[in-house]
Amino acid sequence: MSSVRSRSVWLASLIAIVCVVTAVGGGMAWSARRQAERVARAMTGGDPARAHDIMRRYGCGGCHTIPGLAGADGQVGPPLTGLVHRIYVGGVANNSPDNLIKWIVSPQTFTPRSAMPATGITEAEARDVAAYLYAQ
Structure with missing residues (x-):
């Protein structure tokens, strides 16, 4: 009975540790x-929260992932993942906002x-899209 109880305590402790690590890791990712x-x-003067509607309206996802x-x-077109880490925009211009x-x-x-x-x-809409892409 004692070994079953100690295993239960050990398992509960392990689950608690995994939950804490997951919560901290998730919090760090969110941060x-x-x-x-x-x-x-700050880089673009745009709002990434508005970008989804704008990109849908202009059909950006028809050409890009x-x-x-x-x-x-x-x-x-090329996938728009990791754009902030690229050297060029469109293969021809230095990557700047x-x-x-x-x-x-x-x-x-x-x-x-x-x-x-x-x-x-518009330029204002492009600022929002750029903000979104740089935040990814």
């Missing part, structure tokens, strides 16, 4: 995510032969 969003807002956007699994925003609004300004169309997105 890192919030920090990335704050930095992205976009993290966190349901149905955005396009294969025409200003260049990304300009690229989203008018890619042909950088390269007339770009396959990315001018969608009619």
Whole structure:
């Protein structure tokens, strides 16, 4: 009976430790995510919370795979994961918030032969999209 009880106590302790570690890890991930969003807002002047609706409205997911956007699994343009770590935007311009925003609004300004169309997105909307992409 004693060994069964000690095993139960050990198992309960192990479960408690796993729950604490998971909660702390999840909290750290949430905190890192919030920090990335704050930095992205400061870099772009945009609001990543508005980006999902904007990207759906302009059909961005038809050409790009976009993290966190349901149905955005396009294969025409590059996936937009890890954009903050890339050196170039569109393969032609240094990756900076200003260049990304300009690229989203008018890619042909950088390269007339770009396959990315001018969608009619406004600069304010492009700032929101850029903030979202940099926060990922």
